Amino acid sequence: MPAIVLVGAQWGDEGKGKATDLLGSSVDYVVKFNGGNNAGHTVVIGDQKYALHLLPSGILTAGCTPVIANGVVVDLAVLIEELDGLEARGVDTSKLLISANAHVIPPYNRVLDKVTERFLGQRRLGTTGRGIGPTYADKMNRVGIRVQDLYDESILRQKVEAALEVKNQVLLKIYNRRAVAVEEVMEELMRHAERIRPMVTDTALVLNTAVDRGETVLFEAGQATLLDVDHGTYPFVTSSNATSGGACTGSGVAPTRIDRVIAILKAYSTRVGEGPFPTELHDADGDFLRETGAEFGTTTGRPRRCGWLDVVVGRYATRINGVTDFVITKLDVLTGLETIPVCVAYDVQGTRHDEMPVNQSDFHHAQPVYEELPGWTEDISGCRTFDDLPPNAQRYVLRVEELVGARVSAIGVGPGRTQTIQRHSLLGAD
Ligand code: GDP
Numbered sequence: 001m002p003a004i005v006l007v008g009a010q011w012g013d014e015g016k017g018k019a020t021d022l023l024g025s026s027v028d029y030v031v032k033f034n035g036g037n038n039a040g041h042t043v044v045i046g047d048q049k050y051a052l053h054l055l056p057s058g059i060l061t062a063g064c065t066p067v068i069a070n071g072v073v074v075d076l077a078v079l080i081e082e083l084d085g086l087e088a089r090g091v092d093t094s095k096l097l098i099s100a101n102a103h104v105i106p107p108y109n110r111v112l113d114k115v116t117e118r119f120l121g122q123r124r125l126g127t128t129g130r131g132i133g134p135t136y137a138d139k140m141n142r143v144g145i146r147v148q149d150l151y152d153e154s155i156l157r158q159k160v161e162a163a164l165e166v167k168n169q170v171l172l173k174i175y176n177r178r179a180v181a182v183e184e185v186m187e188e189l190m191r192h193a194e195r196i197r198p199m200v201t202d203t204a205l206v207l208n209t210a211v212d213r214g215e216t217v218l219f220e221a222g223q224a225t226l227l228d229v230d231h232g233t234y235p236f237v238t239s240s241n242a243t244s245g246g247a248c249t250g251s252g253v254a255p256t257r258i259d260r261v262i263a264i265l266k267a268y269s270t271r272v273g274e275g276p277f278p279t280e281l282h283d284a285d286g287d288f289l290r291e292t293g294a295e296f297g298t299t300t301g302r303p304r305r306c307g308w309l310d311v312v313v314g315r316y317a318t319r320i321n322g323v324t325d326f327v328i329t330k331l332d333v334l335t336g337l338e339t340i341p342v343c344v345a346y347d348v349q350g351t352r353h354d355e356m357p358v359n360q361s362d363f364h365h366a367q368p369v370y371e372e373l374p375g376w377t378e379d380i381s382g383c384r385t386f387d388d389l390p391p392n393a394q395r396y397v398l399r400v401e402e403l404v405g406a407r408v409s410a411i412g413v414g415p416g417r418t419q420t421i422q423r424h425s426l427l428g429a430d
C-alpha cells in the first residue's frame, strides 16, 4: 500500500499528528505538502510531549524520512528552531528533505499578515499571524521567493527588491507602518540558507522513485477540509489546499499513484479563529468539551471553539477527499455524557439541508438538526479492541460510520501512542 494521504475532516486539530506518528513505524516517508507553521500537532510518546509546527510528525520515528514538499511555505527561522529543539531532545533530524520549489515566508509577510488582520477589525479571519496568506498570495502573484532562490544571491536580491517595492508602499501608505529594508530581509533569509542546503533537493523525484520501489509514502495534511481554500468555508479558511488533491499538487506525486485516503475525524467539533460553525456550543457543554478535551491551540494557545459532531461536514469530507478510512479521535472525551447529540442535517430558515448548502450564507444561518445517541460512563481510555468499548460507545462509532459513508478503521481513546483501537489495517490491504 505505497501512497497514503492523511487529512483532517473538520476544521483542524483532529489529531492528525498522533495518527501520523502511529503509522510512522510502518512508513518510509512522511510528507508535509501544504501549509506552514500555522499547523500545530501535539504528539505524546510515553511521558514525552512534542509540539510540531513545520516539520511532519514522521520526524519522531527513527528510520522514517520526513519531507517538506513544494506545496509548503517555510519560515526558515522556525524550521531551524524546531530542528534544534528536537535535536536537543535526542531526535535525529538528519534525514529531513526540503523541496527546492517550496516557498519561503519572508519577514515582511509576517508583518503584513498581522497588520491586515488588525485593519480588518470585526471582519478579521483570526489567522495565526504567521504570514501564511500573504506568502501563498505572492506565490500566485508570481512574486514569491523559493527555497532554491536562497542559493543565488543576485536573483534573491532582485526578487526581494521587486517584492518590497510594492509591499513597502502598502505598509507605508495603507497601514501607516515603517518600510522594510532590503538588507534586513536578505540578512534573515541568508542566515539560515547554508544550514539547510544539504537538505534541499528535488523531492518530487525522490518521492516518485520511492513509490516506484514500493516504499510506503504518507502525505500528512496540515489544517483540514473546511479550512481548504477551495472547499472550505471561504474566506474563513487557510490559503492552501488541505484536502487530498493538495497532496498531488503539493508534492508532485500524481493522483494515479495514491492508494488510500485516511481522514481524521474528532468525535466532536472544534474550530480556531473566525467563521461559521453550526454546532458550536456557548454553554456548559461547550466548556465541558474544551476542558475535558484540552482544546487550547498548539500554535497560538487560543481556546478552541467547541461543539457537537457534525456528520454533514463528515460526509462532505468523505466526498471531497475520496476518503477510504476514517480515524475517529478523542472518543474518550465524550465519556460521562448522558446523551450525545450528532448533527445529521441543517435547518436553514425552514428548509432542511442534508448536505452542505451550496450557498455560504445558508451555512452561516444553518441550525443543526440533532440525532441524540445514548452516552456511556465507563472509562474507555484503557480499551484496546472494539469489543472492549461499552455498547453505547460502539453504537456511537457504528452510527457515525453509517452517516459519514466510509469505514472507521481506528478509534482514539487517549493522547498516548498506544491509546488507539485498530479495527482495520490503515496500511495493509484489508
Ligand atoms: P492536529 O493538528 O490534527 O495534529 O491535532 P492537535 O495536535 O492540534 O490537537 C489534537 C490534540 O488531541 C493533541 O493534544 C493530541 O495529543 C490529542 N489527542 C489526539 N488523539 C486523542 C485521543 O484519542 N484522545 C485524547 N484525549 N486526546 C487525543
Ligand code: IMO
Pocket (backbone or CB within 6 Å): 008, 011, 012, 013, 014, 038, 039, 040, 041, 125, 126, 127, 128, 129, 130, 131, 132, 133, 221, 222, 223, 224, 227, 236, 237, 238, 239, 271, 272, 273, 274
Ligand atoms: P492544524 O494542522 C486549526 C486557521 C486559523 C484561521 C485560519 C487562517 O494544527 O490542524 P492562517 O494563519 O492559516 O492564514 O489562518 O485557519 N488555522 C487552523 N486552525 N488548526 C490548524 O492547523 C490551523 N491552521 C490554520 O485559526 O482561522
Ligand code: MG
Pocket (backbone or CB within 6 Å): 012, 013, 014, 039, 040, 041, 042, 298
Ligand atoms: Mg493542530
